[in-house]
Amino acid sequence: MNDPRFASIDAFAEQNRDAILRDITRLVAVPSVEGEPAPGAPFGTGPRAALDKALEIAAELGLDTHNAEGYIGWAETGPIAEEQKYLATITHCDVVPEGNGWDADPYTVRVRDGWLLGRGVADDKGPAILTLYALKYLKDNGVQLKYPVRALLGVNEETRMEDVDYYAEHYEQPAFCFTPDAEFPVCNGEKGGFNGEIVSPVLNGVIRDFAGGVAHNAVPDRASCVVAVPAARLKEGTGLTFTEENGLTTIHAVGKSGHAATPEGTVNAISLIVNCLLDSGVCNETETAYLQVLAKLHASTDGSALGIAADDGLFTPLTIIGGTIEYKDGCLRQTFDCRYPTNTDADKLTAAMQAACGTAAKLENTTSRVPFYIDADSPAIQTLISTYNEVTGENQKPFTMGGGTYARHFPYAVSFGPEHADMVLPEFAGPMHGANEGAEFEKLIEALKIYILALLRLQEIEL
Numbered sequence: 001m002n003d004p005r006f007a008s009i010d011a012f013a014e015q016n017r018d019a020i021l022r023d024i025t026r027l028v029a030v031p032s033v034e035g036e037p038a039p040g041a042p043f044g045t046g047p048r049a050a051l052d053k054a055l056e057i058a059a060e061l062g063l064d065t066h067n068a069e070g071y072i073g074w075a076e077t078g079p080i081a082e083e084q085k086y087l088a089t090i091t092h093c094d095v096v097p098e099g100n101g102w103d104a105d106p107y108t109v110r111v112r113d114g115w116l117l118g119r120g121v122a123d124d125k126g127p128a129i130l131t132l133y134a135l136k137y138l139k140d141n142g143v144q145l146k147y148p149v150r151a152l153l154g155v156n157e158e159t160r161m162e163d164v165d166y167y168a169e170h171y172e173q174p175a176f177c178f179t180p181d182a183e184f185p186v187c188n189g190e191k192g193g194f195n196g197e198i199v200s201p202v203l204n205g206v207i208r209d210f211a212g213g214v215a216h217n218a219v220p221d222r223a224s225c226v227v228a229v230p231a232a233r234l235k236e237g238t239g240l241t242f243t244e245e246n247g248l249t250t251i252h253a254v255g256k257s258g259h260a261a262t263p264e265g266t267v268n269a270i271s272l273i274v275n276c277l278l279d280s281g282v283c284n285e286t287e288t289a290y291l292q293v294l295a296k297l298h299a300s301t302d303g304s305a306l307g308i309a310a311d312d313g314l315f316t317p318l319t320i321i322g323g324t325i326e327y328k329d330g331c332l333r334q335t336f337d338c339r340y341p342t343n344t345d346a347d348k349l350t351a352a353m354q355a356a357c358g359t360a361a362k363l364e365n366t367t368s369r370v371p372f373y374i375d376a377d378s379p380a381i382q383t384l385i386s387t388y389n390e391v392t393g394e395n396q397k398p399f400t401m402g403g404g405t406y407a408r409h410f411p412y413a414v415s416f417g418p419e420h421a422d423m424v425l426p427e428f429a430g431p432m433h434g435a436n437e438g439a440e441f442e443k444l445i446e447a448l449k450i451y452i453l454a455l456l457r458l459q460e461i462e463l
Helices: 006-015 017-028 045-060 125-140 162-170 269-280 285-299 346-357 379-392 441-458
Strands: 064-068 072-076 087-092 110-112 115-117 149-154 176-179 182-184 187-190 192-199 207-212 222-227 240-245 248-254 319-328 331-340 362-369 399-401 413-415 418-420 438-440
Touching: 006 017, 006 125, 006 441, 017 045, 017 125, 017 441, 045 064, 045 072, 045 125, 045 149, 064 162, 072 125, 072 162, 087 125, 087 441, 115 441, 125 149, 125 418, 125 441, 149 162, 182 399, 192 285, 192 346, 207 269, 222 269, 240 269, 248 269, 269 285, 269 319, 285 319, 285 331, 285 346, 346 362, 379 413, 379 441, 418 441, 438 441
Parallel strands: 087 149, 087 176, 176 413, 182 418, 187 399
Antiparallel strands: 064 072, 072 149, 110 115, 115 438, 187 413, 192 331, 192 362, 207 222, 207 319, 222 248, 240 248, 319 331
16 A cells, blocks of 8 residues: 555554444444434434434544434534535435344344444444544544535435435535445446335235235345135245134245345245245135236346346346235235336336236336436546555456445435445345344455545545
8 A cells, every 4th residue: 555644544443443343333222214203303213313323423533513403414524614615425324124034133233253243234334433433533633624524424315315305405515425335346326216016906815914024125034924725725835834823824934135236146035925825826816916916026136027127238237126015905015126227217117017017906106216327437436446446455446236325316426335246244144134234344444444545535636
């Protein structure tokens, strides 16, 4: 590493290892799944409590803090004058629901073989603490900043990202922003998104209840369905168990969870039950027709069975997963999460999925977002990629992805680590949005060093 500033950065990171672990543990300990709005807590009391904790930690680190009516907060190296250009990082303190399959309390950080385990250690509370320590380095070392730095702390990233919409409406946008909420080296493009529900007619058949999943953007690893059918009439299968009581049978399914943006290798528990019911031939005509639509959704994560497969050569191919299912007012409601490249759009997806539904189901509550892309040769992105390569000794290039981050909500922004595409999870750790969510502590410390040096180097370019 040739940059003379790196020795100081390296020493700072090593001196603060224990404090960083302590503060990640403190932030993870605050459950922060979106809840009902409350005064000063537009996304629920959990996200607000996590924001308060993050700002408390920031103040302890000597940073200036601000809470914007509970919608979003930030820490900064010092006051930012009106119309002054500034840099920003943005992370989030909200998390997806804990779900099932954990080996221990999701909100108590465990350290095992150098890995942190807990909901949010990777997505995105661990990285949030890293950004606060990056600002602490700048302030403690009296760095003269051409562009002041603000560490934004969101609380609505996992659902609607209304926190950054509020910020854009009320505050000046940063000249450049990066979000540590994806993978290294630098992600300069994100797929479009298409979400909604596939809803059945009133069924009046053998299905009495159906529940599964914890979030629309996570592949569910647990699902259950109650049917008025003897267990002996149901076809057995991998991941399925049956319990029978009072003339009703509950089908329990166990799959393998994962993030909707990277569903390869997952097993959707809802699909296990859908296939069981269809293979068993126990449902009435209306139920069967609807389940056949769901079978198309779950048949593959590339959307081919629905007629929506797409690949533009710039992004990875389209993905789609079924996230949650519920039985309400006699109808089944299956949510879906689709990430699509540039050679399709929401209108095409809607038309194809409506055709796949036919008269057996209907689409409701659809929302969409278009793909975004920032030129990889732009100065800020080149600054980030060169910093990453110099610190790690690698020779990587920017990439695009299916995940959706805050970056698309800013005029000039990218996602920047701290995950690694080639990271191999140990058997005891899970991915973002999965059970036993894990983050390798040494990689988090390395990411901190990269972030500090990148913020210093961004001071040297014109924005």
